Amino acid sequence: MKIKIPKVIKILFAPIFLLLRPFKFLLKPAFRLYDYVMARVKKSIRAELVVTFVVCLLSATVVFGIANSYYKKNNRYSRIDYSGSISEISSLSSAIVSEINRGKFSVNDSDKIMTIIQNRARVIEDAKILVLDLDGKVLYKTGNASETQIDVYSLIKNALETKNNVDSRKEYVNFAPLQFSDNKAYVVVKAVPQAHIEYYQAGGNSFLALLIACGAFIIIFMMITKNRMLYFEEIARGIIEISKGNLDYRVNKAGDDELAALADSINLMASELQNQIEAERRAERTKNELITNVSHDLRTPLTSIMGYLGLIKDDRYSSKEELMEYINIAFNKSEKLKLLIEDLFEYTKLSSEGIKLYKQPVNVNEFLEQLIEELVPLAEEKQVSIAKEFPSEKITLNLDIDKILRVFENLIVNAIKYSYSPGEIKIRITKDEKGIVISIHNNGDTIHAEELSKIFDRFYRLEKSRSSSTGGSGLGLAIAKNIVELHGGKIWAESRDNIVSFYVNFNQ
Numbered sequence: 001m002k003i004k005i006p007k008v009i010k011i012l013f014a015p016i017f018l019l020l021r022p023f024k025f026l027l028k029p030a031f032r033l034y035d036y037v038m039a040r041v042k043k044s045i046r047a048e049l050v051v052t053f054v055v056c057l058l059s060a061t062v063v064f065g066i067a068n069s070y071y072k073k074n075n076r077y078s079r080i081d082y083s084g085s086i087s088e089i090s091s092l093s094s095a096i097v098s099e100i101n102r103g104k105f106s107v108n109d110s111d112k113i114m115t116i117i118q119n120r121a122r123v124i125e126d127a128k129i130l131v132l133d134l135d136g137k138v139l140y141k142t143g144n145a146s147e148t149q150i151d152v153y154s155l156i157k158n159a160l161e162t163k164n165n166v167d168s169r170k171e172y173v174n175f176a177p178l179q180f181s182d183n184k185a186y187v188v189v190k191a192v193p194q195a196h197i198e199y200y201q202a203g204g205n206s207f208l209a210l211l212i213a214c215g216a217f218i219i220i221f222m223m224i225t226k227n228r229m230l231y232f233e234e235i236a237r238g239i240i241e242i243s244k245g246n247l248d249y250r251v252n253k254a255g256d257d258e259l260a261a262l263a264d265s266i267n268l269m270a271s272e273l274q275n276q277i278e279a280e281r282r283a284e285r286t287k288n289e290l291i292t293n294v295s296h297d298l299r300t301p302l303t304s305i306m307g308y309l310g311l312i313k314d315d316r317y318s319s320k321e322e323l324m325e326y327i328n329i330a331f332n333k334s335e336k337l338k339l340l341i342e343d344l345f346e347y348t349k350l351s352s353e354g355i356k357l358y359k360q361p362v363n364v365n366e367f368l369e370q371l372i373e374e375l376v377p378l379a380e381e382k383q384v385s386i387a388k389e390f391p392s393e394k395i396t397l398n399l400d401i402d403k404i405l406r407v408f409e410n411l412i413v414n415a416i417k418y419s420y421s422p423g424e425i426k427i428r429i430t431k432d433e434k435g436i437v438i439s440i441h442n443n444g445d446t447i448h449a450e451e452l453s454k455i456f457d458r459f460y461r462l463e464k465s466r467s468s469s470t471g472g473s474g475l476g477l478a479i480a481k482n483i484v485e486l487h488g489g490k491i492w493a494e495s496r497d498n499i500v501s502f503y504v505n506f507n508q
Contacts, residue, residue, distance in 0.1 A: 043256050048228075056221045064213035071206035085193040086172055088124060093176045093189040096120050096129065100178060100187075107133075107180040113140050127191040128171075134184055145190075155188065231259060238266060247274040298340065301333040308333075346406075346479055357400040357486060364395040364429060364436065368408065372427065375412055383422040384442075386412075390429045395436055397506055403483045407491075408438070410476040411502050415442040418500070435507040447495040455493055456481040 099116050117129050121142045131140040136150040159173045171190045178185040231254055238251035247270050251263040308330040317323045372386055379386055415425045419442040426441040447455065456477045484491040489506040 045258050048257070052221065052224050055224065056217050059220050060213045060217035063216040064209055067209035067212045068206050071209050080195045080197060082172075082193040082195055084196050085191075086174075089127070089172055089189055089191050089193070090174050092120055092123055092127065092129075093174050093187050096187050096189075097176045097178050100180070104181050107139065107183040107185065110140065117142060124189075124191050127189060130188040130190075131178065132186045132188060134186075139185060150188070152186070228259075235259065235263060235266065238263075242266070242270045242273075247271075247277070298337065301337040301340070304333045305330045305337070344475060346475075355486060357403065359398040359400050359487075361396050362399045362401055362404070364397055364438070365390050366394075367401070367404075368427060368429070368438070371405065371408055371412065375409075375416065378413070379416050379425070382416050382419065384416050384419050385422075385424050387424060387426045389426060391431065395429060395431065397436060397508065399487060399506075400483075404487070407480040407483050407504065408440075410480050411440050411504075414476065415440050415444075415500070415502075418442065418444045420444060420498075431508075435505055438504045438506075439501055441499055441501045443498055444500045446498050447493070447500060452493050452495060456491070 096116060099120075100113065103112065103116075105112055113131065117131070117140055121127055121129050126144065127142075128145040129142045130138050130145055130147065130150065132150055132152070133139055134152075136152045136155075138145075138148050138150060141147070155173060155175060159175060170192070172193045173188065173190050175186050175188045178187045235251055238249060241249040249270065250267050253260050253263045253267075308326040311317060312323065312326050312330075317326060368390070369388070372388065376386065412425070412427070419425060423443045426439075428437075428439045428441075430437045430439070481491050484504055484506075487506060489504060491502070491504050494501045494503070
């Protein structure tokens with residue numbers, strides 16, 4: 001079953017796919033790997049669960065990142081910071097000292113010193129820059145400074161106080177010692193510090209974002225596996241329906257994975273159970289038909305026997321000749337009853353398991369020639385000739401001769417009995433890649449295809465009246481089929497254009 005990726009997942013990962021599109025050629029191995037993985041996913045529930053877990057985990061990670069970023073943005077505090085501006089003021093004084101020291105100027109080089117002061121004053125707006133001698137006398141200053149004399153002690157004290165207690169409403173004072181080529185001095189920079197707002201994160205990752213990510217994982221997992229769970233429920237419903245006896249119910253097969261194989265197995269089980277039940281029903285019907293047919297076939301001659309014996313018992317005959325006629329009729333009926341019972345016993349024995357065959361090499365040509373010679377008088381009585389088409393070479397097969405005799409005697413006798421008079425029966429032996437085929441052909445009424453399919457069923461007779469005068473017990477062909485199949489052979493019948501043919505095939 002194909003995994004259905006929810007739209008939200010596609011939307012989340014759409015930018016990644018767009019970024020990777022220009023590199024499609026370079027990513028061909030990755031796409032091949034993707035196709036391989038998806039092919040495995042379609043055929044394995046385990047692989048499908050692994051891919052589902054990975055997709056859900058990646059999606060939950062993306063959701064966590066978005067939610068955590070949002071909560072971090074809304075969970076910050078701010079602080080006014082002067083450190084940057086103070087550092088800039090301190091750097092300005094240091095820069096002036098460095099530049100004057102590099103130039104090794106004299107305290108009297110007023111033009112050069114003023115140029116340096118004025119250039120540096122542009123760095124910080126409204127900054128006051130002063131150069132003092134050791135006594136606090138202002139030697140040089142910017143235009144915005146009005147002082148001419150500075151108390152150095154108060155300056156140092158004020159600088160130390162403002163260093164640890166910065167206030168945007170007060171000037172910040174920074175000074176640095178200066179060494180002229182011919183004297184010593186101080187560089188003083190005064191400016192109001194500029195405040196900057198700094199934002200700080202309160203705490204680490206958001207626990208609420210983690211909860212949202214877990215919820216997203218569960219929801220996405222349920223969305224992806226929704227169809228799979230529905231298919232599980234469908235299979236469960238199918239099993240319940242079949243267990244209730246509805247063997248016509250079939251579970252829909254979806255995909256090629258283990259669940260699809262399970263659906264196939266369930267359907268096969270239902271089909272096998274259905275076939276088994278139908279076979280049992282057919283066996284029950286056959287058993288009932290067997291009882292009915294046996295009852296009919298046994299009752300008919302038995303009724304005649306009892307009737308004639310009753311006449312004899314009650315002395316209801318007029319002469320000795322009539323008595324002998326009744327006795328002969330009862331005897332003939334008894335013989336038919338005996339044959340019917342023997343056929344029934346033979347069929348039951350052949351149908352049961354464990355029947356043993358006593359095989360020996362048999363020359364099929366000689367065997368059939370001898371059987372035909374024995375049946376020639378019966379054929380002449382029906383005005384039917386028998387033609388043989390046997391190969392010159394001897395055909396030898398391992399057969400149970402007594403049982404095979406029963407097969408071909410039945411087939412040839414039937415061919416004589418149901419052949420047109422006058423007529424001809426052809427018996428052929430052919431050899432091909434399928435083995436040895438013995439066929440018996442006679443001119444007679446065409447047998448319809450529907451009747452041909454039943455002709456080897458037990459108690460089946462072509463004549464519907466089940467008359468004992470034209471038909472036998474109805475077990476002859478069924479017995480013949482069982483014997484041939486016990487030898488590993490095959491028997492079948494064909495009929496067209498008033499020619500009826502029986503074929504017996506043995507593997508050599």
